[in-house]
Amino acid sequence: MHHVVFVVYPGFELLDMSGPASVFTSANRSLGLSERPPFYAIDLVSVAGGSVTSSSGVVVETQGLEDHTQKAVGTLLVVGAERQNLLPILADSAWAAWLPRLAGQAQRFGSVCSGAIILARLGLLDGHRVATHWDACTPLAAAFASVTVDSDSLYVVDGRLWTSAGVTTGIDMALAMVAQDLSADIAGEVAKRLVLYARRPGYQSQFSPLLQAQVKADSPFAELIAWILANLAAPLEVTVLADRAGLSERTFHRRFVAATGETPARFVETARLDAARMLLCRGLSLKSVAAEVGLSPAARFSEAFERRFGIAPRLFREMHTAF
Structure with missing residues (x-):
């Protein structure tokens, strides 16, 4: 099984997590229709574990960040949030203690939306080209000179690092991961099942x-x-x-x-x-x-x-x- 770990925190943007998660679980369904075993397993992780409330009020149950440092991680994704919900996380030393270690052992790691700011704060984006929400592009580039911010792309792949732009673009990035892991056909089936207008490649602008x-x-x-x-x-x-x-x-x-x-x-x-x-x-x-x-x-x-x-x-x- 390929374990996909979403890192969440109080006030996180629910769609940053649920959109990509739906892509991965739909890929499992497509595999099942052809009598193939599921490929993805989804884990939600927070610093302390337990119940975490999203910005929309939906509560999710999570495992502790520390508990995952000894587990095999296929994909690690840090989700985004509005500025007022990011600030407490950026000041929390527990992230610095555990998240880099988890990212280091993952086959690939990255962020959805403004989650890139958390990775940048921990030095995990240094020397890389990244995408983030259009509203966070300028602040991210100004605060972290060693990070190249691509303000045009829906998502950017730079080695093991995958970063996406605002909110729904996490779905586009997850579809690209499915295409890489399984096949373009499976990714197409998932896009159709989720009734997406189109599978958007990473080079496409955040704004049509x-x-x-x-x-x-x-x-x-x-x-x-x-x-x-x-x-x-x-x-x-x-x-x-x-x-x-x-x-x-x-x-x-x-x-x-x-x-x-x-x-x-x-x-x-x-x-x-x-x-x-x-x-x-x-x-x-x-x-x-x-x-x-x-x-x-x-x-x-x-x-x-x-x-x-x-x-x-x-x-x-x-x-x-x-x-």
Whole structure:
């Protein structure tokens, strides 16, 4: 059995733990459907053991951190929390006594969300590239000069160290672990069972173009943006979008830029290329991807993709299909 140990403390973010844990237990279920034995065992650990209350009020039962130092640990993950709940933990000397030892004996270790701050405080991130919640990127980089903070990626793998960005990205990282431990097929089955929109690779930004625009945009444009994402293969010129928004082209262009910070053409291309990356990770041909995202012919798609990401889509597909 591969033991996954989640390190929690009072006020921890429940989804940082329960999301990845659900991935691992769902992987066991997929194995069981093909009459294979379970691979993962889940343990919750705190400094003293016993009942620990999350920030949402849900109470979990844990084992003591010290009790695990003599056990085989496959994966060790420190979960995150809001700043006010992290501060008492950072001042607790018990973490310094036991957590580095546990991380040292684990096959891999890391954090979910702002749990990276705890690892950094203990010197476990020195010399590494890491991810964390977008709100913690600047403080982490400022406080720990020896740590390289990747503010763009959903999760980062640096040797034995795995770190993820905010909250739900722990699910993406756990799926990548399942793909590495078992297979991409099992990871895909888990993603489907958990009704995820897509399996997101680590390089993807914490913010999708849709989310960024919806946060900035007035509600009429949020509806338009959702329509754009559902109709990427359709003609999406300014004339079409302005007509759908019920505005003149000039007024639409001005208001869209003011609301989202991007021109309509730039936003549409970004949405298409973002979708294209996901399709390439599924191994689809360049011709098929170009058609699905409205960038046919394939030569036009390749030119736009390489201009934006600095890599040919064919090479990108080869690098990421396995994940």
